[in-house]
Amino acid sequence: MTDRNDRNHQTVLDDSIEHVETLEEFKNSFFYGSRSNLNAKFLASLEPSEAADVVAELIDTIDDVLDRGDTAALTERFIAAQQRAYEPTPGEAARFSYDDTPFTPLAKPLAESRVALVTSSGHFVAGDDPEPFGVVDMTQAEAEARISEFLRATPTLSSIPSDVSAADLRVRHGGYPVAAVAADHQVALPLGHLRHLAEQGRIGELADRAYSFVGAASQLRLREHVAPAWAHGLQSDEVDLVLLVPV
Numbered sequence: 001m002t003d004r005n006d007r008n009h010q011t012v013l014d015d016s017i018e019h020v021e022t023l024e025e026f027k028n029s030f031f032y033g034s035r036s037n038l039n040a041k042f043l044a045s046l047e048p049s050e051a052a053d054v055v056a057e058l059i060d061t062i063d064d065v066l067d068r069g070d071t072a073a074l075t076e077r078f079i080a081a082q083q084r085a086y087e088p089t090p091g092e093a094a095r096f097s098y099d100d101t102p103f104t105p106l107a108k109p110l111a112e113s114r115v116a117l118v119t120s121s122g123h124f125v126a127g128d129d130p131e132p133f134g135v136v137d138m139t140q141a142e143a144e145a146r147i148s149e150f151l152r153a154t155p156t157l158s159s160i161p162s163d164v165s166a167a168d169l170r171v172r173h174g175g176y177p178v179a180a181v182a183a184d185h186q187v188a189l190p191l192g193h194l195r196h197l198a199e200q201g202r203i204g205e206l207a208d209r210a211y212s213f214v215g216a217a218s219q220l221r222l223r224e225h226v227a228p229a230w231a232h233g234l235q236s237d238e239v240d241l242v243l244l245v246p247v
Contacts, residue, residue: 027051032147038177039078042085054081106241108204113240115198116207117162118230120215121181121188121247122173124158129170132156132214143174147216150174155217157230160210162191175216176247188247207239215247 021029029035031044043051061077064070106113122143124130132138133149143150160169169185171178181188191210198206211230234242 023048023052032144036144038144038175042082045085050084054084057081108240110203110241111201112204114205114207114238115194115203116234116237116239116242117189117191117194117210117245118234118242119189119210119212119245119247121171121212121245122178122214123160123169123171123185123189123212125160125164126168126170128158130156130158138172140172140178143172143214145174147174150214150216152218154221155213155215155226157211157213157226160189160191160212162195162206162208162210164191173214173216173247175214181247188245190243190245194243204240207234207237209237 027043027046027048030037030040032041043054046054057077058074058081061074065074129137132143132153133146135142166185169189171181171185171188186192189210189212191206194203194206197203
């Protein structure tokens with residue numbers, strides 16, 4: 001009987017050991033995994049030892065918040081950790097760096113230019129929901145859960161009146177946490193700032209409409225098919241320059 005109990009006990013131990021989560025699995029679980037957290041998905045870009053150091057540093061900083069209420073230190077540490085995760089490793093070419101980029105000089109002074117705003121933030125106006133994949137009132141949680149579908153889909157451009165009120169704006173995006181943007185739309189859709197610049201005469205005028213789409217989309221379709229049509233529409237609206245706000 002003792003031998004049987006020992007064998008059963010060993011089987012339980014073996015099963016538990018078999019399912020122990022590794023540090024690699026833990027850090028990757030925040031990147032659309034079991035612990036999906038868009039604020040912490042940067043951990044997946046770090047080596048396990050680096051991710052462990054970051055988590056330890058954040059815990060230490062949380063202690064400072066609890067002891068002294070120093071929330072600024074936690075914000076700074078979090079930003080520093082994200083920067084560390086996304087910077088190229090020694091010898092690696094910088095991501096999103098290109099040898100050649102299109103450049104067109106302004107045809108007129110900025111103070112005389114008609115300016116439009118285009119963002120990849122996922123904004124739209126209440127009552128004009130693009131209804132991705134035919135889903136009515138898709139939640140932010142569902143958008144995050146369906147990020148792989150967004151990444152394969154053709155992006156939809158939402159038209160937003162430049163004088164829209166914040167109360168009429170909505171935002172949804174599967175690729176980044178939208179809470180801060182929903183609280184202050186100027187973070188990613190700076191229409192108020194542009195209106196102010198127009199009032200000051202820093203820009204000639206603000207175009208009647210701004211545009212937004214979910215940037216987590218098929219980049220090939222965006223570049224080859226969708227963006228040229230969007231650019232043509234802006235030209236038809238006699239826009240002199242576009243402020244692009246990537247998210």
